[in-house]
Amino acid sequence: MKPDFNLTLYLVTDSGMVPADKTLAQIVDEAIQGGVTIVQLREKTADTGAFIALARSLQKVTKNYGVPLLINDRIDVALAIDADGVHIGQDDMSLVEARRILGPNKIIGMSVQTAAEAEAAMCDGADYLGIGVCFDTETKQISTDALRGPAGVRQVWEHALEVGPVRAVTIGGVNEYNAVHVLDYTRSAKGVPLEGVAVVSAIMAAEDPCAAAKVLRSQVSFAMERSWASKQATAYVDRSAASVCQAAAGVVARVRATDGARPLVQHMTNAVVMNDCANACLALGGSPIMAPAAEEQADLARNVSALVVNIGTLTSAQIPGIRAAMRCARLYNTPIVLDPVGMGISTFRKSFVYEILRDYGVHVIKANAGEVASLLGSDEVSMQGVDSIGAGFSDPAAAVSALSRRHRCIVVMTGRADYVSDGTSTFAVRNGHPMQACISGSGCMVGTAVATFIQTVAHEDPLAGALAGLVAVNVAAEHAAVSADVRGPGTFRPAFIDEMHRLSDDILLSEMRVERA
């Protein structure tokens, strides 16, 4: 009988990464203790005799734990040690040939980069697919025509699911920082996840392979059981406006009730709005920090409740800090709110936003209509600098829900009317005041407010968290605009902060104007 196998955490070995004071077998032993569920021995240069000896030494370890051992490429080595199976690439022996030699009781996996390769491998009887290359690595460079990043992996995976029953992992640059993003992002439209991730250097090159495997295993479990994408998969609920408003008011009540335990909101934001966003965060019940240095992100990240990434005044000097902040946020599963300010105005901004969405992923995109159009690759809405101009989308609800589905995140689109979507439920929000458009940064403050509130429900109900932030700011603006001492934008600005400070969940619930879109 073919052995049972579990693809949750798949280790591919690399002898070149073994330090002088250890053996490959020791590393594999430690990695299995940390949670590796299947091992592939990959040796590109070893002579046959040495390869077989190494395979035997690993087999002692894997057998001890009941973990399957697969041999990369070399069917002869697999036969010599009676391994559990083989993993073959597109340039190796054909799958049909391998199956003929190994028989029905061995596991045969195959590397695929395209939908056509996946389909062919399935038709030839592959037991699982290794879909890659997810991210470029030193050991594997993606071929120029292959699809890049988690979006490309998702496309291959969705096609494979249409072909028939299939099991798969993704491989290429996956590590403890991006595993949850990769697994969330690659879920099929119907929510079916890959079974796990395959890693090389994240474990092989780790100082402590057992600890590295433990973190990776817990990240995979998080993606399977606790992340919002995992819940979306089981409970795709189309919600009523009343229920989501109630939930949003509840979020505001929770944040404002936590005396002394304010959520720490880390901002990598623009120089124009930094001060306003810090004060808005405080007024709403959060605790702001603007810490841009790459060097301090690891120290800070453990205590951060939410991260805002706003590219309004992006410079290349800021990029390493933003990358470090996002990496750390991902490790702790901290919600990330992206404000792609003015992204359409330059290739510089656009390519950084694409990098963010590909390499880290975000929990919320907060953008005006021009920025949403740019993200969708649509020319329906134009920008002038950082402002969206014109009448907006003819079907704004379709635009936000398409963007939400594409990036598996909540989308908040601001403007005269605002729209919020989780890809299944989409709402129009009719609060706010034209005076908001007369001050710079009112959209950035929405991003801050979303981050301040979303942390309490980040992976439970991010739609309610995002809505809470949006309506809190907009209802405060309505109050501020009519206060006696406001005579124009200059006096509106401090009154706006005052009203954020005075806000209560009762006021919000009675004044929210939210409807299904």
Ligand SMILES: Nc1ncnc2c1ncn2[C@@H]1O[C@H](COP(=O)(O)OP(=O)(O)OP(=O)(O)O)[C@@H](O)[C@H]1O
């Ligand atoms: N005419 C309007 N009526 C009501 N509310 C408005 C109006 N214009 C903007 N707003 C509100 O102002 C906030 C910011 O929206 P806007 O689309 O102007 O953001 P933005 O372009 O990102 O702003 P900025 O770049 O200055 O931060 C949202 O909460 C929105 O509801």
Ligand SMILES: Cc1ncsc1CCO
């Ligand atoms: C005016 C301006 N320019 C870059 S960022 C910013 C603030 C509003 O987004």
